[in-house]
Amino acid sequence: MQCLLVDDDLDDQEVFLMTLEKINKNIKCLTANNGVEALSLLSTQNSFVPDYIFLDVNMPKMNGIECLKNIKNLSHLNDCKIFMYSTTSETSVLEKSKNLGATDFIVKPSSPATLKATLSVILDN
Amino acid sequence: MTEIQSPENVRKRNYKHKNNNDIYHKMIEEIEDYAIILLDKNGFIRDWNKGAEKIKLYNEGEILGKHFSIFYLQEDIDANLPQKLLTQAEETGKAVHEGWRKRKDGSKFWGSITITAIHDEKHNVIGFSKVTRDLTEKKRTEDELRMSEERYHRMIAEVQDYAIILLDENGFIQNWNIGAEKIKGYKADEIVGKHFSIFYPAEDQQNKLPDQLLERARAEGKALHEGWRIRKDGSRFWGTIVITALHGKDNTIIGFSKVTRDLTEKKIADEKLLSYTAELEIQNGELEQFAYVASHDLQEPLRKIQTFTELIKDNYNDEQFVDRYFEKLDTSAKRMALLVKSLLNYSRLSNDKSEKTKVDLNTVLAETKQDFELLIEEKKATIKSTNLPTVFGNYTQLGQLFSNLISNALKFSNGDPLIEITAKTVSRQDIQEAPVSLLHKHFYEISFRDNGIGFEQQYDKLIFSLFQRLHGKHEYNGTGIGLALCKKIAENHGGCIKAEGEPGKGATFTAYLPADV
Numbered sequence: 280m281q282c283l284l285v286d287d288d289l290d291d292q293e294v295f296l297m298t299l300e301k302i303n304k305n306i307k308c309l310t311a312n313n314g315v316e317a318l319s320l321l322s323t324q325n326s327f328v329p330d331y332i333f334l335d336v337n338m339p340k341m342n343g344i345e346c347l348k349n350i351k352n353l354s355h356l357n358d359c360k361i362f363m364y365s366t367t368s369e370t371s372v373l374e375k376s377k378n379l380g381a382t383d384f385i386v387k388p389s390s391p392a393t394l395k396a397t398l399s400v401i402l403d404n
Numbered sequence: 405m406t407e408i409q410s411p412e413n414v415r416k417r418n419y420k421h422k423n424n425n426d427i428y429h430k431m432i433e434e435i436e437d438y439a440i441i442l443l444d445k446n447g448f449i450r451d452w453n454k455g456a457e458k459i460k461l462y463n464e465g466e467i468l469g470k471h472f473s474i475f476y477l478q479e480d481i482d483a484n485l486p487q488k489l490l491t492q493a494e495e496t497g498k499a500v501h502e503g504w505r506k507r508k509d510g511s512k513f514w515g516s517i518t519i520t521a522i523h524d525e526k527h528n529v530i531g532f533s534k535v536t537r538d539l540t541e542k543k544r545t546e547d548e549l550r551m552s553e554e555r556y557h558r559m560i561a562e563v564q565d566y567a568i569i570l571l572d573e574n575g576f577i578q579n580w581n582i583g584a585e586k587i588k589g590y591k592a593d594e595i596v597g598k599h600f601s602i603f604y605p606a607e608d609q610q611n612k613l614p615d616q617l618l619e620r621a622r623a624e625g626k627a628l629h630e631g632w633r634i635r636k637d638g639s640r641f642w643g644t645i646v647i648t649a650l651h652g653k654d655n656t657i658i659g660f661s662k663v664t665r666d667l668t669e670k671k672i673a674d675e676k677l678l679s680y681t682a683e684l685e686i687q688n689g690e691l692e693q694f695a696y697v698a699s700h701d702l703q704e705p706l707r708k709i710q711t712f713t714e715l716i717k718d719n720y721n722d723e724q725f726v727d728r729y730f731e732k733l734d735t736s737a738k739r740m741a742l743l744v745k746s747l748l749n750y751s752r753l754s755n756d757k758s759e760k761t762k763v764d765l766n767t768v769l770a771e772t773k774q775d776f777e778l779l780i781e782e783k784k785a786t787i788k789s790t791n792l793p794t795v796f797g798n799y800t801q802l803g804q805l806f807s808n809l810i811s812n813a814l815k816f817s818n819g820d821p822l823i824e825i826t827a828k829t830v831s832r833q834d835i836q837e838a839p840v841s842l843l844h845k846h847f848y849e850i851s852f853r854d855n856g857i858g859f860e861q862q863y864d865k866l867i868f869s870l871f872q873r874l875h876g877k878h879e880y881n882g883t884g885i886g887l888a889l890c891k892k893i894a895e896n897h898g899g900c901i902k903a904e905g906e907p908g909k910g911a912t913f914t915a916y917l918p919a920d921v
Contacts, residue, residue, distance in 0.1 A: 290708055337700065366700055366703050366704050367700040367703060369696055388707075389706070389710035389711055390711065391711055
């Protein structure tokens with residue numbers, strides 16, 4: 280199983296990876312600091328085809344919504360499930376991401392335990 | 405050809421004459437609606453009929469032999485009116501007069517009289533007939549009508565709050581009231597005879613609005629309109645008008661009444677209310693956006709504090725882990741404090757109504773340099789500047805503007821920072837990048853040019869949005885408020901700000917501040 284986390288916040292990246300490892304040590308998770316980095320990673324490393332992508336919304340250079348649009352144009356990622364992953368959920372952003380084909384929208388939990396539970400449900404499915 | 409005068413005929417004729425005379429006399433005597441009086445050639449009363457008695461209240465016995473001036477008012481007698489009328493009748497055959505007369509009881513009646521001279525066969529005046537009609541009722545009705553008309557006329561003439569104008573069928577001004585003078589500034593003798601289109605602005609005249617309004621009033625009976633009109637002195641007022649077609653007896657249009665009210669004050673109040681509402685809507689939108697981004701950015705450190713606390717609890721025995729996460733906890737709390745402080749600063753700026761004063765930007769720059777003395781030294785930065793202007797503004801805000809732009813230039817540096825600050829005067833037309841206040845024609849263009857990391861030009865607008873960051877938090881620290889603050893400050897001063905950049909080659913931030921205040 281392969282994952283990609285796109286988030287400009289290094290603390291959030293650390294906590295996410297830590298939680299993921301607790302769920303399953305065998306999951307390979309790469310990180311990108313913004314949309315531009317994510318796209319470059321996805322389009323240059325053809326061997327890396329993640330099953331799940333977690334996309335922060337507010338990021339410099341290219342935000343999560345723009346990044347989502349671009350990922351949806353990459354045909355080799357058609358089976359990839361994309362989850363928006365942000366501090367807050369604003370209705371307009373929520374709808375935009377839904378219309379652009381995001382699987383779901385996760386509000387970053389303030390408790391690592393909650394994050395673990397949420398990720399477990401997603402990965403078990 | 406002479407008729408043969410037979411004795412029989414003479415007798416018959418004499419009889420007829422006598423009879424006719426009697427009947428004629430009787431007829432006159434019995435007429436009640438006219439006073440028919442026979443005067444001798446000096447104006448003394450010789451005969452009197454029922455009508456005379458009824459109108460003047462004397463009986464025959466009392467009045468015969470009296471002079472007819474008895475019926476005249478003292479002022480007419482003093483003016484010798486009775487004799488003048490007799491003389492006129494004597495000379496021209498008759499005299500006609502209307503005027504107040506006096507009854508026996510002293511009451512007055514409005515008499516219409518005709519005095520006719522009576523001549524003998526040799527054309528000598530031997531007396532006068534005087535026919536008098538009592539027209540008091542008619543006179544009263546006429547007077548009332550005239551008074552009512554006059555009152556109506558005065559009422560219109562003296563109405564002050566409405567310009568009430570009579571136009572002829574082609575729109576030329578026929579009369580003018582005080583209200584019209586007060587609202588439009590013309591005196592009656594300056595404007596009567598002119599066309600009413602004189603009150604309309606040039607563009608309305610070109611569009612033939614006055615003619616269209618008359619046409620509508622002609623077709624529909626009246627025309628309503630609201631719009632700007634021009635006073636004599638060229639100033640504008642907001643007029644609300646009603647033009648009503650006036651019809652003659654045969655239903656043809658004989659002219660128009662035009663009632664105008666000056667609602668400039670109301671219009672200005674309405675517009676103020678509208679712009680106030682619009683401003684409020686914009687502010688509301690800004691506030692909503694502000695609340696969203698603020699909650700997002702404030703929640704972030706708060707969420708981290710909760711996360712880190714939980715992680716510390718779960719890994720209490722791992723000393724290294726605990727130390728590391730206490731550090732992160734501290735960073736998050738400090739960031740939260742900084743955000744709250746910056747937000748407060750930004751929101752205070754939106755409500756700042758404090759007085760503006762003359763601010764020498766050279767002083768502002770000197771103070772800013774002093775504030776950053778240590779950082780400038782540490783970064784080996786050079787700040788060059790030309791002579792800067794004195795502007796009219798808020799000292800604290802301008803200080804924040806300089807402080808944010810210089811600290812950005814120091815922060816996003818690439819090697820030893822070189823910051824150049826220049827100023828020149830430009831006209832409003834030269835500023836195309838952003839809207840500036842229409843109240844000013846000239847602006848100071850103050851540029852902050854650096855040799856730092858620059859940015860991609862496509863972000864030149866985004867860069868000024870609240871909480872918008874072009875770089876990851878781990879690359880450069882900051883709240884994402886600084887440039888939004890700079891934009892707000894420039895706008896508060898009636899100016900604007902723009903950004904130009906190229907990655908790796910530096911950035912230039914240019915603020916425009918009004919020069920003509």
